[in-house]
Amino acid sequence: MMITALLGLGSNLGDREASLAAARADLEAHPRIRLDRSSGLFSTAAVGGPPNQPDYLNAVLRIATSLPPAVLLAFCHELEQRAGRERQIRWGARTLDVDVLCYDALVLNAPDLQLPHPRLHERRFVLEPLCDLVPDWPHPVSGETFASLLNKLPVSGVQRVRTIW
Numbered sequence: 001m002m003i004t005a006l007l008g009l010g011s012n013l014g015d016r017e018a019s020l021a022a023a024r025a026d027l028e029a030h031p032r033i034r035l036d037r038s039s040g041l042f043s044t045a046a047v048g049g050p051p052n053q054p055d056y057l058n059a060v061l062r063i064a065t066s067l068p069p070a071v072l073l074a075f076c077h078e079l080e081q082r083a084g085r086e087r088q089i090r091w092g093a094r095t096l097d098v099d100v101l102c103y104d105a106l107v108l109n110a111p112d113l114q115l116p117h118p119r120l121h122e123r124r125f126v127l128e129p130l131c132d133l134v135p136d137w138p139h140p141v142s143g144e145t146f147a148s149l150l151n152k153l154p155v156s157g158v159q160r161v162r163t164i165w
Contacts, residue, residue, distance in 0.1 A: 001066060006130065007063060008120070009060070010058045011097065013054065017057060024038065038062075038133075041162040042160055043055050049093075069115060070112070073100050080096045101117045101120050102120075102140060105138075116141065121139060121149045125158050128150065135147035
């Protein structure tokens, strides 16, 4: 059975767009993942972590997968490692970040994986590309649509870089 999942991708080191494109290609090549749609690309200043980080490029992918949530997360971490990500500083600069944002309407609070992503409703850099794809998708906990959640956040420096990616 295929489940719809939403993945958040981000990069702020190296060739950011190439890192995101490589991750997307690797996801598409997985036999148990089908890419349904991609948001546009968005640029934003780093949130949290050390000061003076380069800006991020962010996107969201809607996929269909038969992978269980923990296995999907493990594959996302594998993609990050392939891209040279080093996990030394929390919220530090990175070549690639791939987060499982939602796994259908599943609510999960495991030590290694929380679904939906615990901070997605607070992050404009996640909600902007989510609304590009699925503005009417209800948040699995609050029931509010992503568009409604985005409208509650202060306007910030998230800028669309490209509509089609």
